[in-house]
Amino acid sequence: MHLLRYAGLLLVFIALTGHSPDPAPAENEAQAKPRIIVEQVNPWSGLDLNNDPNNFQFAIVTDRTGGHRPGVFPDAIGKLNLLQPEFVMSVGDLIEGNTEDQAQLDMEWDEFNGFIDELEAPFFYLPGNHDITNEYMAKDWERRFGRAYYHFVYRDVLFLCLNTEGPPNSQISPEQIEYASRVLAENKDVRWTLVFQHKPLWAYDNAPGWAEMEALLQGRKHTIFAGHFHRYLKYERNDSKYFILATTGGGSGLRGPLFGQFDHVVWVTMTDAGPRVANLLLEGIWDEDVRTEKTSGLMDALLWGSAVTINPIFAKSDQFKSGESALRLINDADVPLKISARFVEQQGLRVEPASFDIEVPPNSTEQILLQVRGAKALPVVQLAPAVLEWTASYAGGDLGEMDFEGKTSLMVTQVYELPARKKPVKVDGTLDDWDHFPFVVQKPAAIVGNPESWTGPDDCSFSFGIEMDEEYVYIGVEVVDERPVYLKKVPWRQDGIEVRVDGRRDPVRSAAREGGLDMEDFLIIALSPDAGSDEGVTVAKERLDALGVKAVCIATPTGHQTEIAIPQAYFAERQGEDWQALRLNVAIDDFDEEAGPLAQLWWMPSWRTAENFAGSGTFKRK
Numbered sequence: 001m002h003l004l005r006y007a008g009l010l011l012v013f014i015a016l017t018g019h020s021p022d023p024a025p026a027e028n029e030a031q032a033k034p035r036i037i038v039e040q041v042n043p044w045s046g047l048d049l050n051n052d053p054n055n056f057q058f059a060i061v062t063d064r065t066g067g068h069r070p071g072v073f074p075d076a077i078g079k080l081n082l083l084q085p086e087f088v089m090s091v092g093d094l095i096e097g098n099t100e101d102q103a104q105l106d107m108e109w110d111e112f113n114g115f116i117d118e119l120e121a122p123f124f125y126l127p128g129n130h131d132i133t134n135e136y137m138a139k140d141w142e143r144r145f146g147r148a149y150y151h152f153v154y155r156d157v158l159f160l161c162l163n164t165e166g167p168p169n170s171q172i173s174p175e176q177i178e179y180a181s182r183v184l185a186e187n188k189d190v191r192w193t194l195v196f197q198h199k200p201l202w203a204y205d206n207a208p209g210w211a212e213m214e215a216l217l218q219g220r221k222h223t224i225f226a227g228h229f230h231r232y233l234k235y236e237r238n239d240s241k242y243f244i245l246a247t248t249g250g251g252s253g254l255r256g257p258l259f260g261q262f263d264h265v266v267w268v269t270m271t272d273a274g275p276r277v278a279n280l281l282l283e284g285i286w287d288e289d290v291r292t293e294k295t296s297g298l299m300d301a302l303l304w305g306s307a308v309t310i311n312p313i314f315a316k317s318d319q320f321k322s323g324e325s326a327l328r329l330i331n332d333a334d335v336p337l338k339i340s341a342r343f344v345e346q347q348g349l350r351v352e353p354a355s356f357d358i359e360v361p362p363n364s365t366e367q368i369l370l371q372v373r374g375a376k377a378l379p380v381v382q383l384a385p386a387v388l389e390w391t392a393s394y395a396g397g398d399l400g401e402m403d404f405e406g407k408t409s410l411m412v413t414q415v416y417e418l419p420a421r422k423k424p425v426k427v428d429g430t431l432d433d434w435d436h437f438p439f440v441v442q443k444p445a446a447i448v449g450n451p452e453s454w455t456g457p458d459d460c461s462f463s464f465g466i467e468m469d470e471e472y473v474y475i476g477v478e479v480v481d482e483r484p485v486y487l488k489k490v491p492w493r494q495d496g497i498e499v500r501v502d503g504r505r506d507p508v509r510s511a512a513r514e515g516g517l518d519m520e521d522f523l524i525i526a527l528s529p530d531a532g533s534d535e536g537v538t539v540a541k542e543r544l545d546a547l548g549v550k551a552v553c554i555a556t557p558t559g560h561q562t563e564i565a566i567p568q569a570y571f572a573e574r575q576g577e578d579w580q581a582l583r584l585n586v587a588i589d590d591f592d593e594e595a596g597p598l599a600q601l602w603w604m605p606s607w608r609t610a611e612n613f614a615g616s617g618t619f620k621r622k
Helices: 002-018 025-032 072-083 102-117 135-145 174-186 210-217 293-303 541-547 568-575
Strands: 056-061 088-090 150-154 157-161 192-196 222-226 233-237 240-244 264-271 274-281 308-310 313-315 319-331 337-343 349-352 355-360 364-379 386-394 402-410 412-414 416-418 439-441 446-449 460-468 472-481 496-502 523-527 550-556 559-567 581-591 598-602 618-621
Touching: 056 072, 072 102, 072 264, 102 135, 157 174, 174 210, 192 274, 240 274, 308 386, 308 402, 313 319, 319 337, 319 355, 355 364, 416 460, 460 581, 460 598, 472 496, 472 568, 472 581, 496 559, 523 541, 523 550, 523 559, 559 568
Parallel strands: 056 088, 157 192, 192 222, 222 240, 313 412, 416 618
Antiparallel strands: 056 264, 150 157, 233 240, 264 274, 308 319, 319 364, 337 355, 337 386, 349 364, 386 402, 439 460, 446 598, 460 472, 472 559, 496 523, 496 581, 550 559, 581 598, 581 618
């Protein structure tokens, strides 16, 4: 059936493309360029599209067998359907073969032809040593497909398909030499000749018939494609290019392009200057569902840590001996989430259980209580985090197989008190309403941007306080800067201040969020004393005004200072009227020259960096 199918396709293929009349010139010209309004100046480089009707694209698949890895070749078929080549060539080794058991051969060919049934383009078979291992298999090939070598011409290009398996194997038989000689003579004026064969006989010592074959090709424009070695290698011979292709599922160490070991399909664009060859690694070809709204939410939960969270332990003093935490595993998918995890041993902290394997049912949450102990009472500032290394995988449904590795830190951190005040703060930037600022930052926890441009506390330092009354949470910041730079730009492009406030409930508030910040989850208050520009004064001003946030930044003879008032209603909306805590970070943007560079000085590590740790900068109400 497959023989009739592809013989019929080949006849139609040649009849329709080899002898059809060219369209009328006016029709060609009208279709060759886009219909677009052309003005004196236009936003494009040209309108002579790269659409020569004589150029065409086809694909090549290479060795599927010789230790085949299930699933790779059908994956390639699906990806070829995405690419939509005009047709697909082969260089052999389609089945494992090496047998005279007809039932086994029927099973293997039925499996392979089932893959080809899914291909949306014609496929041209070619035998390899696994397909014609012995005389019995050679007769079986003839029964199924007829010829083991053949040719066709498409758009003035000769496709010559050779059989390197004799018999005996590893040669070009005398009958093929005679056939090739006649075909090449009959098609001496084609613009290019493409040769397909399984074994790269030019790499063999005196392979029978190969010298004669190369002599026949001498002097004509040609390119040769072969497989068999499962390692990609390009040769320059006889002023032509010879290619040994890698694998499309055959046995391979998959060590990568530099080793020539990878799974690929070859994409060939035929031009008058010869074939343009692109090796498309299967792992780099994805369909339109590579990232959907559904999968992105699940992946982001894993990537940014909200699927695997550990509550920080807030020490009641500056010393820590033991405590309890909770590990939460959240699965929002409709399929199970499997997680395997272990705590890496750290000096100072021991966690029980130290490891676990768990399957979280669809759309559910699991919690594991953790007991944390120190070898002895240690200062909180000296404790390194206990790091949980985990592997998570979703399986089943329309998600396919997705595996992720990640790390989540268990932090013991000091919790700060959010003191109450009796009188409200007048938010004018003068700091007259503050008695003192308990947080003095002369050595930042992190410097983002250009750390070398900050020369020490004499260059720039800051102090701040945070208090609350019955209506607002107040933040005051004083910056001492050796050389203020104000340019009427956004704060991070001149000297300014940035404050982050997270008012959500735990554990999401305390979770480390490297890279995965959603601006709606927290407040960003960025200001500069440059009163010449509303944008320079405050970023996201409309959102802050809508929330009732007040913020003022003014210049001083020694730098600048800021006052902020955030309504308690903001925290109550997120935690309830009895809200308990917030998370805060403060950064100062420091320029010493108008052109930069910027040194961004952080009280705690930036929430966007790897140094960020869970629970940093947490303030609790009394």
